[in-house]
Amino acid sequence: MTREARDDRKAATVAKAQGPANAAAPHFPLAHAFVVRLGPIGRGFLTLLLLLLIGLLSLAMLFPRSVTPASAPPDQFSGERAMAHLPTIAHEPHPVRSPAQGRVLDYLVEQLSAIPLEVEVQRTAGVENVVARLRGTDPTGAIVVLAHYDSVRAGPGAGDNGSGVAALLEIMRALAAGPTPRNDVIALFDDSEEYGPYAGTRAFVREHSWMPDVRVAISLDTAVAGPISTNETGPNNGWLVQALARAYTGGAWTSISGGGGYDYAPFRDAGVQGLALEDNYPFKEKHTAQDLPEIVSAASVDQMGRQTLAIVRELADLDISSPWGTQETWFPVPVLGLVHYPENWSLPLAITSSLLLVVALALALRSRLVSWRGLGVALGAILTTTLISAVGIGLLWSRMPDLLSWDTSQWPDWPEVIPPYGWLIFAASGFLVLVLVLIFYTQARRWSAPADFSLSGLLPFLVFAVALAVGIPRAAHVPVWIVLIGSLGWIVLGATGGTRRGRSADLAIVLAAVPILTLFLPLLPGVFMGDGTKSVAILAGAWVLLLGVVLPAVDPLLIRPPKESGSIPAPTPATA
Numbered sequence: 001m002t003r004e005a006r007d008d009r010k011a012a013t014v015a016k017a018q019g020p021a022n023a024a025a026p027h028f029p030l031a032h033a034f035v036v037r038l039g040p041i042g043r044g045f046l047t048l049l050l051l052l053l054i055g056l057l058s059l060a061m062l063f064p065r066s067v068t069p070a071s072a073p074p075d076q077f078s079g080e081r082a083m084a085h086l087p088t089i090a091h092e093p094h095p096v097r098s099p100a101q102g103r104v105l106d107y108l109v110e111q112l113s114a115i116p117l118e119v120e121v122q123r124t125a126g127v128e129n130v131v132a133r134l135r136g137t138d139p140t141g142a143i144v145v146l147a148h149y150d151s152v153r154a155g156p157g158a159g160d161n162g163s164g165v166a167a168l169l170e171i172m173r174a175l176a177a178g179p180t181p182r183n184d185v186i187a188l189f190d191d192s193e194e195y196g197p198y199a200g201t202r203a204f205v206r207e208h209s210w211m212p213d214v215r216v217a218i219s220l221d222t223a224v225a226g227p228i229s230t231n232e233t234g235p236n237n238g239w240l241v242q243a244l245a246r247a248y249t250g251g252a253w254t255s256i257s258g259g260g261g262y263d264y265a266p267f268r269d270a271g272v273q274g275l276a277l278e279d280n281y282p283f284k285e286k287h288t289a290q291d292l293p294e295i296v297s298a299a300s301v302d303q304m305g306r307q308t309l310a311i312v313r314e315l316a317d318l319d320i321s322s323p324w325g326t327q328e329t330w331f332p333v334p335v336l337g338l339v340h341y342p343e344n345w346s347l348p349l350a351i352t353s354s355l356l357l358v359v360a361l362a363l364a365l366r367s368r369l370v371s372w373r374g375l376g377v378a379l380g381a382i383l384t385t386t387l388i389s390a391v392g393i394g395l396l397w398s399r400m401p402d403l404l405s406w407d408t409s410q411w412p413d414w415p416e417v418i419p420p421y422g423w424l425i426f427a428a429s430g431f432l433v434l435v436l437v438l439i440f441y442t443q444a445r446r447w448s449a450p451a452d453f454s455l456s457g458l459l460p461f462l463v464f465a466v467a468l469a470v471g472i473p474r475a476a477h478v479p480v481w482i483v484l485i486g487s488l489g490w491i492v493l494g495a496t497g498g499t500r501r502g503r504s505a506d507l508a509i510v511l512a513a514v515p516i517l518t519l520f521l522p523l524l525p526g527v528f529m530g531d532g533t534k535s536v537a538i539l540a541g542a543w544v545l546l547l548g549v550v551l552p553a554v555d556p557l558l559i560r561p562p563k564e565s566g567s568i569p570a571p572t573p574a575t576a
Helices: 003-027 028-060 078-085 099-112 158-178 199-207 240-244 261-268 297-315 343-366 373-405 423-445 451-457 456-470 476-496 501-520 523-557
Strands: 120-125 127-134 141-147 183-189 213-219 229-233 273-278 328-333 337-342
Touching: 003 337, 003 423, 028 456, 028 523, 078 158, 099 120, 099 127, 099 158, 099 373, 127 199, 127 523, 141 158, 141 297, 158 183, 158 213, 158 297, 183 199, 199 373, 213 261, 213 297, 240 273, 240 297, 240 328, 261 273, 273 297, 273 337, 297 451, 297 476, 328 343, 328 451, 328 476, 328 501, 337 423, 343 451, 343 456, 343 476, 373 451, 373 456, 373 523, 423 523, 451 456, 451 476, 451 501, 451 523, 456 476, 456 523, 476 501, 501 523
Parallel strands: 141 183, 141 213, 213 273
Antiparallel strands: 120 127, 127 183, 229 273, 328 337
């Protein structure tokens, strides 16, 4: 055998021993060189920037910012135009049957007549509803959009519900300024929601001559500072959810939001399909003299109005004679929009995610990416930190009224409010939990690998996925998709063999963190924006569960890695 032949054979043997990763490297020499030259710290910072971007995109849905100016075309909803009504509507307290309520009624009639619309005042059973109708060209029914216009005796009700009333006035003006819809649209400004309850809505449902035409009802109640979400839909909501997805304009529209049915309830009980919408923000001024126009965010009103106008226009041109379909769950995803599917898929998806996680764990164990001891240490660290954080933050917040001299008697809904400096304290609580998690994580990493944390961190979400799929299937989508996507990532990427498995495992760890940031992260401030201080202990524990899956993705920034030569290293070995 010649020397050249021996050299060729030796080169082929070395290439075979190096495995598929190094053999494939020449296909992407620049990318390969860039990744290697970055080093672990550089890759850690790059991953951190990517995850921060995903997290910020997800959180942005919770904080409306844009306000359509009054100079917008007349057929568009304008938050500025809507807000112009608020000083008149919320000038003073206007409870049911008060002279101030009569002045608000006169203003509504004046504004609706000027649009112009067909306007009536329904006086019955001690309530006075203002109703207005925009006739369609070929109606298959009517859509009613309603907002209660009374306030409590203690305050002028700018947020609850002057904001919804102002939005509805602007919605009807924009509808009338645009092309005439196919179906009729009815505006119902109902009376006596605060003290009825729902007396005005019940009076319309039971007695008004327009009620037999109603096929869909949309209730607007409060837009103060948060995103607009759906408190409730009717049963068999699939047809309506699909229309909502087509008309989706942004915001945190979800099937698991808190709140109640409010004024939509009498329509639901009468067999009318519908949506109950509000921002759920637990503002401390609710039902007090401080519920003034200046506390209302024009951006929240704008989001409520634009989305409601979009869905009304979508429904107004459809055949709404039978607005029913298979019950669906839905949730927003940045860039993708409103994702929805039948609610009865929840349990099969939860079972599938369970099987996939078992397979992912088996493959990772076989590939020695994780060990039983490493998984146990990681899971123990996560659960212990979760318990300590939840108890500690709960005790800390219980002391806040005394430490900061909060007069909670001034807030009728305490503890379901956000108190003064509430967001700052919430952020500080999260930082304290982060420090605690970092301490436990760095100590636990002495006996475990990042892969151990990534996979064991999915186990608590699996428990929630199965439990919710059985008990509350409409709320199961968050843990289900976290486990499903994370497990698939580990099966496809993390458990591949050869020398490539180090980089593949890194990619699997990052991929497992993405659905956590996309679906779970917004729930933490979102729940705080719905339930106020009573939720902080649970949210502290949830923050730990999130970090348990996310921190492994930036492990090189937390744990000093071994020095690299020029080749791609294997992951930190799991302790056998």
